Amino acid sequence: MQSTKLVETWGCIDLVALEQNVLHIEGWVGSIKGESVDGFIVCCGGKEFIEFELTKGIFRPDVKAAFPNLDCNEHARFNIRVPLNQEEHKQVQNSLLSLTPLVGNYQGYTLLNIIEPSIPLPSQENSHLVGGNFLRVAFEFLGHLVNRAGLQRTDKVLDVGCGTGRIAYALTYYLSPVAGYEGFDIVEQLVQWAQQTITPRFPNFNFRKVDIYNQYYNPNGTQRAAEFIFPYEDEYFDFVFLTSVFTHMQAQEVYHYLDEIHRVLKPGGRCLCTSFLLNEQSERLIAVGKSSQNLVYELKECFTNNPEVPESVIGYQESLLLQWMMDYGLTVQAKYYGCWCGRDEFTSYQDILVLKKESVGRMRDEG
Structure with a gap:
């Protein structure tokens, strides 16, 4: 064919x-x-x-x-x-x-x-907590998952940082009943809305609240992100995605999440994640004041626009982040730059990376 x-x-x-x-x-x-x-x-x-x-x-x-x-x-x-x-x-x-x-x-x-969707939409408050434009962003990212990362209708999917289930909302119209969706987030009111609104209509969609500390989103959290074990079996998922998660995490936490993504993905499984990538072009645009994110305050292996609350926005040197992904057995299949820094040619707001799991994660073997 x-x-x-x-x-x-x-x-x-x-x-x-x-x-x-x-x-x-x-x-x-x-x-x-x-x-x-x-x-x-x-x-x-x-x-x-x-x-x-x-x-x-x-x-x-x-x-x-x-x-x-x-x-x-x-x-x-x-x-x-x-x-x-x-x-x-x-x-x-x-x-x-x-x-x-x-x-x-x-x-x-x-x-x-x-x-004419029959599933109710979240309140304006809950929608605002995940960035607003609920339906537009939901179906924009469904398009990215399908067109750019090859999401299949029968895939078992993990949504890291699911929020209200914004992308899950769109996935209910795409994934088949034999597929599966799991999502977790640290903001209780967002997870509750998804549990009460989506799961009763789609029993193969499950959401859970996890009490991970984040200075910006969950300052009373009891568990460190760098120690959190995803509550799923090894090699369980065909697809993992993270939208605006690494943009609120420091380096040690990102290392650990990459390791966990590799663990729960099946061999050959795919991952789509968004980030703020610092490279020659984005750094130049930041320097001349065109960027929406002034990522100029250096932390350990990352940059923020707010040294008082770094997790509000975090960016990474592109070459460094891509090297970490390779070290944890995730190869970059595609890269799509965003408009966050003021560039004229872009795909979405944040930068998008599409990854594929290799059979072995080198850092896991060494550790």
């Missing part, structure tokens, strides 16, 4: 609405190399829809302002109208919407969103 040819694209679904048996979809998309996006594969409710109206090349200045280096950025917006019969209207409610851009003979990265 011939594999699908892929081309890198950027994009987002901004609006999804069902009105009078018509599914309305609005968003933007562009090819990194400037090729024209010819159309989309539209799927929702377990069905591909062939008949739809597509208006593309819509002029708007907002995409150009956010992505100045994206070719044809002023004309990247699109509008799709999918006519539905009564049965299809019911079928697509509370379902995952996927749009796959078509660029010549290639397919771009699939854009994901949800149609």
